[in-house]
Amino acid sequence: MDAEQFRRAGHAAVDEIIDYFTNLESRRVASNVSPGYLRTLLPSKPPDEGEKWADIQKDIEAKIMPGLTHWQSPNFMAFFPANATYPSILGEMYSAAFTAPAFNWLCSPACTELETIVLDWLCNLLHLPASYLSTSATGGGGVIQGSASEAIVTVMIAAREQFIRRHCRLAVKNKLSQTASEVEAEDGEWRLRTRLVALGSEMSHSSTQKAAMIAGVHYESIPVDVTDEFALTGRGLTEALQNLTRRGWAPFYLTVTLGTTSTCAVDHFKEIAEVKKQFPNVWIHVDAAYAGAALLLEEYHELTNGFEAFDSFDVNMHKWLLTNFDASCLFLPCREPLISALTITPSYLQNNYSSSGLVTDYRDWQIPLGRRFRALKIWFVLRSYGVNGMKDHVKRHIALGDRFANWVKDEGSDLFELVAPPRFALTVLRVKLPKEKREKTTARLGTSKVGTTETKVDEGLASNDVFPLPNGADKGPHTDMLTRANAVTKEVYESINATGDIFLTSTMIKDCYAIRVVGANEQTDEQHLRKAFEILASTTREILQKLERKAEPE
Numbered sequence: 001m002d003a004e005q006f007r008r009a010g011h012a013a014v015d016e017i018i019d020y021f022t023n024l025e026s027r028r029v030a031s032n033v034s035p036g037y038l039r040t041l042l043p044s045k046p047p048d049e050g051e052k053w054a055d056i057q058k059d060i061e062a063k064i065m066p067g068l069t070h071w072q073s074p075n076f077m078a079f080f081p082a083n084a085t086y087p088s089i090l091g092e093m094y095s096a097a098f099t100a101p102a103f104n105w106l107c108s109p110a111c112t113e114l115e116t117i118v119l120d121w122l123c124n125l126l127h128l129p130a131s132y133l134s135t136s137a138t139g140g141g142g143v144i145q146g147s148a149s150e151a152i153v154t155v156m157i158a159a160r161e162q163f164i165r166r167h168c169r170l171a172v173k174n175k176l177s178q179t180a181s182e183v184e185a186e187d188g189e190w191r192l193r194t195r196l197v198a199l200g201s202e203m204s205h206s207s208t209q210k211a212a213m214i215a216g217v218h219y220e221s222i223p224v225d226v227t228d229e230f231a232l233t234g235r236g237l238t239e240a241l242q243n244l245t246r247r248g249w250a251p252f253y254l255t256v257t258l259g260t261t262s263t264c265a266v267d268h269f270k271e272i273a274e275v276k277k278q279f280p281n282v283w284i285h286v287d288a289a290y291a292g293a294a295l296l297l298e299e300y301h302e303l304t305n306g307f308e309a310f311d312s313f314d315v316n317m318h319k320w321l322l323t324n325f326d327a328s329c330l331f332l333p334c335r336e337p338l339i340s341a342l343t344i345t346p347s348y349l350q351n352n353y354s355s356s357g358l359v360t361d362y363r364d365w366q367i368p369l370g371r372r373f374r375a376l377k378i379w380f381v382l383r384s385y386g387v388n389g390m391k392d393h394v395k396r397h398i399a400l401g402d403r404f405a406n407w408v409k410d411e412g413s414d415l416f417e418l419v420a421p422p423r424f425a426l427t428v429l430r431v432k433l434p435k436e437k438r439e440k441t442t443a444r445l446g447t448s449k450v451g452t453t454e455t456k457v458d459e460g461l462a463s464n465d466v467f468p469l470p471n472g473a474d475k476g477p478h479t480d481m482l483t484r485a486n487a488v489t490k491e492v493y494e495s496i497n498a499t500g501d502i503f504l505t506s507t508m509i510k511d512c513y514a515i516r517v518v519g520a521n522e523q524t525d526e527q528h529l530r531k532a533f534e535i536l537a538s539t540t541r542e543i544l545q546k547l548e549r550k551a552e553p554e
Contacts, residue, residue, distance in 0.1 A: 001053065005053065008053075009053040009057075012053070012054075012057060013057070016057065016060070017089070021072065021523075024070055024072055024073045024074065024523065025073065025074055025075065025523070025528075027065075027070055027073065028070075028500035028501075029069065029070055029073050029075045029076050029500055029501070029502060029503040030069045030070075030078075030497060030500055030503045031066065031067050031068055031069050032500060033066055033067050037066070037067060038063065038067055041062075041063045042063065069503065071084075071521075072084055072521060072522075072523065073503075073521070073523070074521055074523040074524040074525065074528040075501065075502045075503065075524075075528055075531070075532070076502075076503050076521055076524075077502055077503060077504055077517050077518050077519055077521075077524070077529075077532055078503045078504050078505040078516070078518070079505050079518070080261075080289070080290040080319050080320070080518055080520070081290075081319055081320055081518065081520040081521045082318060082319060082324075082325055083318070083319065083320065083321065083322050083323065083324070083520075083521065083522055084323075084324035084325075085322045085323070085324070085381065085384075085522060086384075087322075087377070087380040087381045087383075087384035087385070088322065088323045088324040088327075088377040088378075088380060088381050089324060089377075090377075090380055091323075091376040091377025091378070091379070091380040091381070092324065092377055094373075094376055095372055095373040095374070095376050095377065098373055100373055101369075101370035101371065102362070102370070102371050102372070102373060103349075103361070103362070103363035103369045103370050103371060104349065104351070104354055104359075104361040104362075104363055105354065105359035105360060105361055106351050106354070106359075108373070109359075111371075111373045111375065112359065112360055112361075112362060114373075114375040114376065114379060115142075115143070115144055115362065115374070115375035116134050116141065116142070116360060117375075118375050118378045118379050118382065119134070119141070119142030119143070119144070119329055119331070119375075120133050120134055120135070120141075120142070121382060122142070122315075122317075122329055122378070122382075123142060123331055125295075125296055125387060125390075126292065126295040126296065126304075126315065127295055127301040127304050128295075128304060128307060128313060128331060129304070129307050129308040129333065131308060131333035131334075132307075132313065132331040132332065132333055134360075136333070138333050138334050139334050139335050139336055140331070140332055140333040140334060140335065141331070141332065141335050141360070142329055142330060142331045142332075143329075143330050143362055143365040143366065144327060144328065144329055144330075144371075144374045144375060144378075145314070145326075145328040145329075145330050145366060146326045146328060147316070147326060147328050148205070148207065148287055148289035148314050148316055148328050149205075149207035149210065149211070150328065150366075150367070151285075151312075151314040151328055151330040152207050152208055152211045152255060152285060152287065152314070153207075153210075153211040153214055153215070153367065154330070154338070154342075154365075154366060154367055155253075155283065155285050155311070155312045155330070155332075155338070156198060156208075156211045156212070156215050156217075156253050156283075156285075157215055157341050157342065157367075158283070158337045158338040158340075158341040158342070159198075159252055159253040159283030159285075159311070159337070160196060160215055160217060160252060160253070160341075161337070161340065161341040162283065162337040162340070162341070163196070163250070163252035163253075163281055163283070164189055164192060164193065165340075166281055167192060167250070167281065192250060193216070193217075195218075195248060195249050195250040196217040196218065196249075196250050196252050197217065197218045197219070197220050197244055197249045197250060197251045197252065198211070198212040198215070198217050198218070198219050198220070198251075198252065198253040198254070198255075199219070199220045199221075199222055199237075199240060199241075199244075199251055199253065199254045199255070200219075200221060200222070200254065200255040200257075201221065201222045201223075201224050201231075201232040201236075201255075201256075201257070201260075201267065202221045202222065202223055202224055203224055203230050203231075203232075203257065203260040203261070203262055203263065203265055204221075204255050204257055204260065204287070205255075205257070205260070205261050205287060205289070207287075208255040208287075209221075217252075217253075218249070220240065220244060220249075220251070222236055222237060222240045223236065224236065224265070226510065228268075229263075229265055229420060229421055230260065230262070230263050230265040230420060230509065231265045231266055231267045231268055232256060232257070232267040232268065232272065233267075233268045233271055233272075234268055234271025234272055234274055234275045235271070237254070237271075237272055237275050238275050238278070241275070241278075241279050241282070251279070251282055252281065252282060252283060253282065253283045253285070254272075254282055254283070254284050254285070255285050255287050256269065256272055256284060256285070256286055256287070256310075257286070257287045257288070258286060258287070258288035258291050258292055258295075258303060259288060259289070259290050259291025259292070259294075259423070259424055259426075261290075261507070262420075262428065262507040262508075262509050262514075262516070263419070263420035263421075263423070263426070263428050263507075263509065264290075264291055264420075264423035264424045264426045265420070265423075266291070266303060266423070269286075269303065269304075269305065269306035269307065269310075270305050270306040272284065272306065273306035273307075273308075273309035273310070276309045276310070277309075283311045283312070283337075284309070284310040284311055284312075285310070285311060285312045285313070285314070286307065286310055286312065286313040286314070287314060288313060288314060288315045289314065289315060289316040289319060289328070290316065290319045290320055290424070291320075291423070291424040292313075292314075292315030292316075293315065293317075293319065293320035293321050293394050294394055294398065294424055295315075296387075296390055296391050296394055297391055297394060297395060297398075308333070310333075311332065311333070311334075311337075312330060312331065312332045313330070313331045313332075314328060314329065314330045314331070315328075315329050316328045316329070317329055317378055317381070320393075320394060320397070320520055321381070321390065321393075321394075322381050322385060322390070322393060322522060323377055323378055323381045324377065326374065327374055327377065327378055329378075330365075335365065338364070338365055339364045339365065342364050342365070342366070342367070343364040349363075393522070397425040397519060397520040397524070398424060398425055400425060400519050400524070400525070400526060400529055401422055401423075401424065401425030401426060401427060401518075401519055401520075402422060403526065403529065404422075404427050404517060404519060404529045404532070404533060405418065405422035405427045407530075407533045408427060408429055408533070411533075411537070412533070412536070412537055414432070415431065415432060415536075415537055415540045415541065415544075416429045416430065416431060416432060416536070416540070417429065417430060417432055419509055419512060419514045420509070424520075425518055425519050425520040426516060426517070426518050427516075427517045427518075428507070428509070428514050428515070428516050428517075429514060429515055429517070429536075430485060430486075430489045430512060430513065430514045430515065431485060431488045431489040431492055431540050431543075431544075432485070433481060433484060433485050433488070434544060434548065482511065482512065485512075485513075486511075486512065486513035487513075488540075488543060488544070488547065489506075489513045489514065489515060490506065490513050491543055492515070492536070492539050492540050492543055493506045493515050495539050495543065496535055496536065496539050499535075501531075501535060502531070502532050502535055504516065504517060504532075515536075517529075517532060517536075519532070
């Protein structure tokens with residue numbers, strides 16, 4: 001392909017991308033192809049001679065589109081969003097053209113320096129502590145990772161090595177005397193490694209547990225309670241740390257969350273910061289992959305109170321902040337533990353700039369060596385939308401989410417109940433059983449408010465038959481009701497997704513099967529959420545009526 005052919009092909013590709021975005025709403029949201037569909041459409045080997053771009057481009061619509069789930073669709077309300085916008089796409093085009101692996105400053109100074117600058121911009125916009133800036137006296141700064149999961153693996157490695165350095169080599173030598181041998185120190189290190197424990201709440205994303213597997217450490221899940229709205233509390237953390245320490249384990253890392261996957265719960269950061277004073281060697285990482293975007297808004301700035309005590313923070317611009325995947329922004333108040341854990345400098349990577357200490361080499365801030373010019377698309381997005389445009393984007397979706405939750409609580413009060421408070425454009429609901437069955441079963445259970453408070457019931461949150469009863473309670477009727485409600489909710493969820501009109505995801509919360517609705521795509525508006533509510537309501541009524549007919553005596 002020569003320059004003129006590329007020009008024509010580029011224009012054709014851009015036109016097709018624009019048409020794709022323009023007509024997204026008319027497409028089925030989730031792909032319904034069968035596994036292996038593509039192998040039947042493609043030849044068993046590549047062509048011997050090159051093909052014309054026009055012929056290649058035709059296969060995008062004919063062969064690739066059927067196997068795509070359209071994450072940019074306004075009717076995509078599953079998982080969390082993965083926004084892509086025209087400015088971010090342009091950033092990818094330039095990045096692909098420049099193709100600089102950018103593992104150190106010398107490879108392409110602009111790649112490194114733009115990343116440092118735009119992440120300092122973002123740090124200030126999110127109201128993070130000043131120590132997270134690259135210019136801070138503590139040696140902080142930000143780095144773009146591939147995903148929040150990758151960020152967690154990276155900081156867990158840093159936390160592990162920092163903990164080992166602090167608690168093993170120095171401790172062993174102090175204990176055995178200044179003449180302790182290197183062998184003795186190494187033996188102590190390996191004994192300690194077998195006792196290391198990483199922690200997360202039971203609502204933490206599974207990436208923390210997976211990171212523990214990769215890091216070769218144990219993982220402990222800390223229970224949370226519905227009365228705390230599924231958030232990790234200082235009390236719960238203290239109990240877990242004390243219990244582990246008593247049992248001879250060495251807790252060294254914790255993931256706390258701003259916006260858990262299942263319910264968008266916000267852990268109690270100020271309480272956890274106080275616990276950190278008692279356990280200063282536990283690295284605390286804030287996973288704000290999705291909901292961290294809300295920190296753009298002044299009304300959520302108070303959520304960062306306590307962050308100055310933590311060791312790292314990560315937010316995905318590729319979720320809610322209009323930047324296509326991948327753009328996960330990791331911040332640290334001190335870069336030294338990360339660099340110490342990950343720096344290896346063979347002769348072929350040595351250069352005067354790196355040796356001078358005057359430049360940043362981001363290869364030492366991540367697990368891979370090479371890296372893409374991802375800062376470019378972030379720069380394009382921030383400049384194209386501006387701070388106010390980004391704020392309006394997030395604020396609009398939060399308002400739409402509240403509107404949807406109110407429809408569920410008001411118009412849908414006979415069909416649904418909220419399993420958790422609506423937050424950050426996420427509504428989590430389940431199907432109610434028919435009223436007469438609920439009344440009979442509740443009478444047998446008594447008037448206990450297990451699983452919620454009266455205030456939350458008044459607000460439309462799930463009543464006492466949703467979550468597991470405490471030990472000693474009569475669980476028979478409750479278990480039966482929960483099982484039946486779960487089955488009905490699951491049937492509603494699967495029936496809706498089978499149509500392809502909208503796409504939702506489900507979750508399990510304390511053995512309660514629930515449906516998640518997230519309306520945070522750039523193109524999603526009130527009409528799309530209204531459509532989703534009406535589909536949920538009509539499908540639920542149809543399934544409940546079907547069950548009622550089956551239950552009628554013949």
